Amino acid sequence: MTLVARHGALSDIGLHRKTNEDTFVIAPPLYAVCDGMGGAQAGEVASSLAAETLAAAVADGRPLLAAAEEANAAVYERASGHERFAGMGTTLTAVLLEGDGGRFVHVGDSRAYLLRGGALRQVSDDHSLVGEMVRDGRLTEEEAAVHPHRSILSRALGTEASVSIDEFEVDLLAGDALLLCSDGLSGVVGADDIGSALVADDPQEAAEELVRLARVGGGPDNITALVLRIERPGDEGRDPAASPAAASSAATPPAAVEAAADQRQADGSPEAAEAAPSAAPAPRPDGTPMLGPEGAPAPGPGEAPGPGREARRLGCLVAMLAVAVVIALAGAVILSTVYFIDVDDGRLAVYSGLPVTVGPLKLHVAYRRSARPYASLAPFEQRIVDRRSLRSRSDALALAERLGMWP
Ligand code: CA
Numbered sequence: 001m002t003l004v005a006r007h008g009a010l011s012d013i014g015l016h017r018k019t020n021e022d023t024f025v026i027a028p029p030l031y032a033v034c035d036g037m038g039g040a041q042a043g044e045v046a047s048s049l050a051a052e053t054l055a056a057a058v059a060d061g062r063p064l065l066a067a068a069e070e071a072n073a074a075v076y077e078r079a080s081g082h083e084r085f086a087g088m089g090t091t092l093t094a095v096l097l098e099g100d101g102g103r104f105v106h107v108g109d110s111r112a113y114l115l116r117g118g119a120l121r122q123v124s125d126d127h128s129l130v131g132e133m134v135r136d137g138r139l140t141e142e143e144a145a146v147h148p149h150r151s152i153l154s155r156a157l158g159t160e161a162s163v164s165i166d167e168f169e170v171d172l173l174a175g176d177a178l179l180l181c182s183d184g185l186s187g188v189v190g191a192d193d194i195g196s197a198l199v200a201d202d203p204q205e206a207a208e209e210l211v212r213l214a215r216v217g218g219g220p221d222n223i224t225a226l227v228l229r230i231e232r233p234g235d236e237g238r239d240p241a242a243s244p245a246a247a248s249s250a251a252t253p254p255a256a257v258e259a260a261a262d263q264r265q266a267d268g269s270p271e272a273a274e275a276a277p278s279a280a281p282a283p284r285p286d287g288t289p290m291l292g293p294e295g296a297p298a299p300g301p302g303e304a305p306g307p308g309r310e311a312r313r314l315g316c317l318v319a320m321l322a323v324a325v326v327i328a329l330a331g332a333v334i335l336s337t338v339y340f341i342d343v344d345d346g347r348l349a350v351y352s353g354l355p356v357t358v359g360p361l362k363l364h365v366a367y368r369r370s371a372r373p374y375a376s377l378a379p380f381e382q383r384i385v386d387r388r389s390l391r392s393r394s395d396a397l398a399l400a401e402r403l404g405m406w407p
Contacts, residue, residue, distance in 0.1 A: 002099055003172055005228040007031065008204030012211045014184055015219035022182045022224040023047040023090075027055045029097035030064075033110050033224050035182040037156065038079075038088030039391075039398020046075050046090040046158050054094060064096045065167045068105040068157070072165070075158025087384040087399065089156035092165075093124055093180050095228075102178065106166040107157045110224075111186045113194060114170060115177040120195035123170055127155035129378065148407030150187070152378065159380045174235065177203070178228040181210070184221030188214045203227040335363060339396035340388045341403070343374040348385065348405050350396050355388040368397075370405035377403060 005028070013020040021036035021043030032054060036047030050071040057067035071092060079085045091108025104112060104124065109131065112124040125131060129152045130144040144150060157163060172178075177198040186194075193213055200206040210225040335353040342351055344366065353364030374385065381403055391399065400406065 002233065003097060003101075003174065003230050004233050005029075005031075005097060005178075005230050006203050007226065007228050008202065008207040009224075009226040010204075010207045010211045011222070011224040012215065012219070014222050015215060017222055019044060020222045021047055022184070022222040023051040024180070024224055024226050025051045025055050025094070026226070027059065030055060030058045030094065031097075031178075031180060031226055031228060032092060032094035033180040033182055033226055034090045034092050034157075035108065035110050035184075035222065035224070036088065036090040037153075037402055038085065039395045039402070040084060042079075042085045042088035043090070045078065045085060046088040049078060050075050050090045050092055050157055054092065058096065064094065064103050064105050065165060068092060068094065068107070068165050069162070072107075072157045072163050073161075076161055079158060083389055084395070086387065086389055087159060087380075089153075089159035089380075091127075091153070091182070092157045095178060095180065097172075097228075097230075101169050101171045103169050104167065106168075107155050107163055108153055109151075109183050111179075111181055111183070113179040113181070113198070114172075115179070115195055115198040116173065116175070118195070118199070120191050120198070122191075123168070125166065127166075128153050129376075145187070149372075149376070149404045151183070152381075152404045154378050156380070172230045174230055174232045176230040177206070178230065179206075179210070180224075180226040182222060182224040184219070184223040185210055185214045185225055187221065188217035188219070188223075198227065201229070203229045337393070338390045339367060339393050340364075340390055341385050341396060341399060341405075342388055343385065344369070346373050346375065348372050348374055348377075348400070348403065350400050350405075352393075354390070367393075368400070370400065372403070372405050372407070 007026055007028070009024050009026060011020060011022050011024055019041065023034045023036070025032040032051060034047035034050045036043030036045070038046055053071040053074040054067050057070045058064060062070070075088065075090060079088045091110040093104070093106045093108070093110040093112050095102040095104050095112065106112065106124045107127060109126045109128040111122055111126070114121050114123050125135065128150065130139055130147045130150045132154055133139040134141060134144050139147065155163060179194065179198055189210060194210065197206050197209040197213065200209065206227045207225040210227070211223050214223040338354065339350055339352050340355050341348060342355060343349070348370040349366050350368045351364040352367040356363045374382065377385065384399070385403070
């Protein structure tokens with residue numbers, strides 16, 4: 001017998017973030033949550049691109065795991081092609097209902113929970129540094145919940161050309177409730193409260209209650225809850241959204257359109273905006289003075305050397321000096337507007353300037369130092385640091401935050 005589900009979902013920006021980098025997919029029988037990461041809109045691009053790619057591939061009949069691998073490739077390619085998106089990634093936790101169970105794919109620290117008979121069970125493993133430490137027995141769940149580096153992922157979608165994706169199946173029964181959520185929910189709302197909220201018969205009511213609890217708990221991050229109530233076909237008559245056909249026609253287009261619209265918007269604006277930082281140094285301040293003084297006093301053709309020659313030579317010298325001053329000033333301005341992240345004595349730091357040293361002359365100064373050791377980063381994060389890419393101050397600080405540099 002094939003089970004069906006009624007669904008409810010809500011994504012909320014939370015109380016402290018300027019953007020919502022979470023995305024969810026409702027395209028029955030496929031459901032997913034993605035939590036993007038990366039500064040300056042890159043997280044939104046990563047999560048919506050992953051969601052859109054996954055949904056399209058499943059709709060085209062690809063197996064779920066292959067669809068998730070396509071999503072990884074799509075995010076990775078976009079990140080590789082644009083410096084602004086370098087290192088962006090996303091979590092992905094998705095379930096495809098088929099037959100009497102759910103097939104899951106999962107990467108990152110978003111979570112899938114199953115509520116059965118009043119008992120709540122997390123069915124996904126957290127791919128985070130503290131998650132690995134809990135599984136190794138080096139930390140307790142309680143210690144992990146308050147660990148300063150709890151947001152550091154050990155695996156993410158889109159940060160590498162290929163990624164190890166967890167795939168597993170869970171048998172489902174009528175009466176079960178499933179929750180897919182981002183860490184902005186699970187990091188704030190305890191298991192007991194999640195279990196109580198999931199008891200609600202109306203999945204939308206449950207999702208809204210969970211988001212409300214996360215906001216009451218401080219809402220430090222984006223909050224996304226996607227709730228499914230599993231039922232036998234025929235039990236769902238009281239809710240028009242419950243039959244697979246109705247659910248498909250009612251929910252798929254808005255979800256798909258929403259993801260696509262987010263994508264286009266996120267796609268267009270950062271890439272268009274990408275021109276801005278690189279265009280900023282374009283009106284070169286040294287260009288005008290260089291042409292001006294040189295052009296004006298240029299000797300006419302066949303003009304004889306005479307008493308004006310010394311004056312012209314002096315004028316030329318002054319002009320060259322002026323050019324040198326302008327170039328030095330421009331250099332100083334550029335050095336104070338570009339930033340990069342590097343390692344000093346084994347610890348991470350944000351630098352202002354260029355990652356270049358010419359003899360005794362360093363073209364950068366430490367802007368903000370972190371106590372976080374380079375060695376504690378995940379391999380993919382070390383590779384991001386290794387590139388020493390130039391960034392705007394806000395991009396560099398966003399990356400620093402993502403790397404857990406300020407616990
Ligand atoms: Ca998050």
